[in-house]
Amino acid sequence: MSIYPPDKIWWKPIDREEKIWLILSVIWLMFTFFLMPVLHVYGKQNPPELSYSVTAARYEDLANKFIQKYQVKDEQGNPVALNGVPVVHPEPGGDAYIIARAWSWEPVLELEKGKTYRIHLSSLDFQHGFSLYPLNMNIVAIPGQDYIMRIKPTSSGEFSILCNEYCGIGHHTMVGKLIVKE
C-alpha cells in the first residue's frame, strides 16, 4: 500500500494498459503543443507581439497629440465627445492610442471595417485589463509598457471596453466604447 514501504525492487516495467494510455497522452500533448506555434503562423487571432517600454508621461503626451489631431468634428466644426470622452477617427491603417487610467478608457475610437490598425494600449496609473465585449478579447494594460495590437475589424457596430483587472474602488465603473463603421 502507498502508505507502507514499497518492495525492495520497485523499478519494474509498466503494463500494456499503462503504455497505451501513456502513448495516447503523449500524442494528445504533442497535438496541443504544436497547436500553439502553428496558430501563431496561420491563426487569425493571436496575442500581440510588440511592446515598448514607455513612461506614463510620454505615453500620455503621444496619446493626447493623437486625440487632438484626429478627434471627430461635427458640422459646426466642434469636437465630438461621447459622455465627455473624445471620439477619435484615426487614419485608416494608421496608429491609434488608448489610454487606460482609473477609471476610464480614452478616447472612443471610431474605426473602419476591413482596415488594419496599430492600436497602442498602456496604463497611466494602475494595472488594468482591456476586455472587448461582445468579442470577449482580453489584453493586459500595464503602466510602463506600450502594448501594440494589430487589429482588423471584421464586423461593424458598437463594442464595449471593460476593465477586468482590479484597479481600485471604482474598478467596476471603468467602461469605454469602440465604434466600427462600415
Next chain:
Amino acid sequence: MAEQNFRTCSITGLKVHLPVERLIKANTLTALIFIAVGGAAALLAALTRWPAVHLLGPEWFYRILTAHGFDMLIVWIIFFEIAALYLGSAVLLGVRLAAPAVGWIAYILMLGGAVLVNIMVLAGKADVLFTSYPPLMAHPLFYLGVILFAVGALIGTILFFATLYMARKEKTYTHESFPLVTFGLFAAASISVTTLIHGAGIYIPTLLWSLGIIKNMDPSAYRLVWWGLGHSSQQLNVTAMISIWYLVGALSVGMKPINEKFCRTAFVLYILFINVASEHHLLVDPVFGSAHKIWNTGYIMHLAVLASMIHAIAVPAGIEVALRKKGYTKGLFEWFKMAPWGNPAFSATMFSIFIFGFLAGITGVTFGNAQINITAHNTWRITGHFHATVVGGTTLAFMGVTYYLLPLIFRRQVWAMPLAKIQPWIYGIGVAILSSSMMLAGAYGIPRRHWDIANFGGSPFAFAWDPTVYMWLGVFGIAALMAVLGGIIYVVVAFGTVFFGKKV
C-alpha cells in the same frame, strides 16, 4: 530518543511520535478555523456576485474578496499541508519529528502572519486583492504578514526534509525507499521551497517599496515573479492533493500503486517542470515575445501535464484493482457500484478526482493555449477553473482525509456520522456546479473581481450582456449556497468530533 514518546496506532499499526501528533492537531485545527473564516467570506462574496442578491457595497466586496482569496488559497490549504507533511514524514515512517520545537516556531509565525494579514485586510488597509499588483499599495504590515506566513511555512517544510534525513541518519527507518505518499509529499515540499523563494523574492521588495525604501516597483517584473509564487503554490497543492488521494485510497480500500515506477516518475516530472509553467498567466502580457511564451507554457508545461495524465490513470486504476481484489469482479463496473460510497473520506476523494480531472485539469490546459487565453484571461472562466482545482480538487481531498485524521490522530470517532456521510456529496456537487457556471458565464466575457456587472456602478457607458449570462449567474448563486452548506457541515462535524466525539 525515548520510546515512551511513541504510541502504536491500533488501526494502522503505525508508530506515532506524540510531539508530532500535537503539532498535526494544532495545524489541522487552525486550518479548520481559517476555512470557516474564508467560507464566511466566500458566502458574502458569492451573494454579492449573484445579481439577484448583490449584498455588499463595492468597498466591502473587494475587501472580503481579498480575505477570501488569502484565507482559502493560502492559510487553510498551507496549514493543512504542513499537517500533512508532518504526517507523511514522522508518522508514516514511524520516526521522531526532527525538532518539534522548530515546528512550533513555524506554527506561531504562520499563525501570526495569517492573523496580521486578516486584520490589515478587514481594517481596510489592504484593498489590493489576492494578487496585490503594484502600483496598488497596501499597508506595510500586510506584506509583513504574508512574509511571516511564508517564512513559517518554509520552516515547516524544512522540518519535513530534516525528519526524512534524521530517519536515515539515525537508522530509524530501515527500508530502501520511502512509501509513495511520503515520496509524493517530498515532491510537494520541493515545489514548496521554490514557490516560497519566489514569495520572498517578490514580497520583500514590495514591503520595502511600501515603506518607501525602494522607489519603483516594476509592474511587469512583479507579475513575472509573483506568478512564480501564485501559480506554483497551486501546483504544490495539486501535488499534495494527489499524495492525499494515494493516502486515502490506501486507508479506505487498501489501494496499492499499480506501478511504483510509473507513479514516482510522475512526481519527479512535477518537481522538474511544473514551476516554469507559471508564465501562462502572462500569455496576454506585454514584454514577453511569443517564442518565449510558447516555450514556457507549451513545451515545459506539457511535461507536467503528462505527469497529471499518469496519475489520472494510476489512481483510479489502483482503486479499481483494490476493489476487484475484494471480489467485486462482475462486469466492467461492479467495483465502482460496490465501492464504499458511504465512507466520507472515500466519496470526497472520488469527487476530488472527478472534479479535478474533468473540470479543472482539462480547462486549465485549454486556457494555457495562447490563442484561447485571449478569450479567457481575467474572465470568470479562470475563476471557475481554479475553483475546480483548488476547491473541488485540493480542498475536497483535504476534507476527505480529515475523516481519517479524526480517528487516527485526534483519536475520536467521527461525530454525527450521517451528516459526515452526505457532506462530500453536497460539497462536491455544489462546487462542480459552481465552477461550471462560473466558466460558462465567463465564456460570455463576465470579468472576475467585478462588483457590478449589471449596471457598472452607473457608468454612462454601461451596456447589456447577453441575457443567458444571468441564468448562469443564478445557477452560480444556488451552487454557492450548496457549497457553503457542505463547508459548514464539514467544519461542524470536525469540531464536533474534536469536542464531543467518542474516544477511540
